[in-house]
Amino acid sequence: MGATYIKLGQFIASAPTLFPPEYVQEFQSCFDRTPPVPFEKIQSILREELGRPVDSVYDYVDPTPLASASIAQVHAARLKGSQEDVVIKVLKPGIEDILVADLNFVYVVARILEFLNPELSRTSLVGIVKDIRESMLEEVDFYKEAENIEAFRRYLEAMALTGQATAPKVYRYCSTRRVLTMQRLYGVPLTDLDSISSLVSNPEASLITALNVWFGSLLACESFHADVHAGNLWLLRDGRIGFLDFGIVGRISPKTWAAMEVFLGSIAIEDYDSMAAALIEMGATKQDINARAFAQDLGKVFSTIKELDTEIVVATRSGQSTTATAVSANIVLDERQMNALFLDVVQVSESYGLKFPREFALLLKQLLYFDRYTRLLAPNLNMLQDERIRIASNRRSKYRDGSE
Structure with missing residues (x-):
């Protein structure tokens, strides 16, 4: 049924405080690896998001993905000029629009169901769907993920922990809402x-x-x-x-x-x-x-x-x-x-x-x-x-x- 329902399945599988046991157990299968997007489409997204030729930013991008999940795909690359090794996390084409449309639909249906059957309001159905919606839409906004990484790196610096632990450096000049370039x-x-x-x-x-x-x-x-x-x-x-x-x-x-x-x-x-x-x-x-x-x-x-x-x-x-x-x-x-x-x-x-x-x-x-x-x-x-x-x-x- 598409990425939205894979993500919904993953959310259900990882939220045993919210859903019945049989659902949590069944939706474990949604954690499986998903098919990769062809590299030509990934290149097209990179050109569109970066607003310039891909080879003007990266000296090399590996066409074989390191990982392919339900909403994003990760490729190894090397930066132009500095020759630093990086990974590029790319939102799969059309995923955000699909998620917004599907999740809005699910939210409306939940509200209708609660209206038609007041007993369902005791299960906080609308609240659960709202929580799912907010959580999933944050995942497709790589600006949010970049902020999370940088907040963690600031914490490490403030607590003098950089010699013990680290998180990837984010390269903002080649990162957007749909593309996240990070230190490898x-x-x-x-x-x-x-x-x-x-x-x-x-x-x-x-x-x-x-x-x-x-x-x-x-x-x-x-x-x-x-x-x-x-x-x-x-x-x-x-x-x-x-x-x-x-x-x-x-x-x-x-x-x-x-x-x-x-x-x-x-x-x-x-x-x-x-x-x-x-x-x-x-x-x-x-x-x-x-x-x-x-x-x-x-x-x-x-x-x-x-x-x-x-x-x-x-x-x-x-x-x-x-x-x-x-x-x-x-x-x-x-x-x-x-x-x-x-x-x-x-x-x-x-x-x-x-x-x-x-x-x-x-x-x-x-x-x-x-x-x-x-x-x-x-x-x-x-x-x-x-x-x-x-x-x-x-x-x-x-x-x-x-x-x-």
Whole structure:
């Protein structure tokens, strides 16, 4: 049915706080690679967007894409003059117009359905569709992504972290709303244990760096990276951590973060009473909740985490392969298992009348990604209790200093 419905499927698959389990599970297939656009069309878009011949900007553009997703395609290139290696992210032809038209249609239909059936208003159908619309339209505006990248780079500079981590430099003079030219970073995903061990002597230290940089960004940066799967979080050849692809970011409210801190602490010490209290604080409900029963149900859900992690680590290590195909297979497995855990937590919570903000799902998903990296790179590390990992609460917050 086209890119809009691929994106809708991806949104549903990654939003277990909003949709029924059978939908979340079924739409996992929308994460598969999509067919590339012919290079001739990519060249035409580049000429149109840049307003000048492509060879006057780039000395070379690889006609074979590095990646092809539902809305954009990425090509390796080399800049004219400086000879710097870059990647060009190009919006696929007609995607934005299609998304706007389709999403407006879906929004109108949702409003009509709520009008015809007032019972649907209790499910916040229009609100969900509006959230989807805003999120998806941000992804097709590369000016927004450029701003997200530059905000993260400013955060790294302000916190003196540029020697430990980086994000691609954006080349504004050859970037537009539909074309994003960025510095090309070279490295390996955090799931590639063999390659990581050849680059650094202490993979655990690299993981701690990644955790500290990301946790710090939750409150010290304008937004946080909300898609840190292995394809977007690399160990670079120079030993730094590379954060890639800022198309999906999150912004956290003070209330949600305060509850999230309690939630994280309760996971670390398996205090399910505190976890229940934090989730009750975070979720909107008008009914009285049996906190003790809720805590017991949460304990049953989280008792399965260690079993899932072990399966993933064994599969990664026993494969003895660091090919892109092997890494991709492990990432897909990881995605499915994390969503299964999401669904369990959400189903238990909803049975008590709780509805969580989308930022909670974004945060929890990233923590689960980091938990997987911890099981692989530093099996003895306790991510939430180790004193070397600085959870964001000990950093100055733009919210707590009264500026927002």
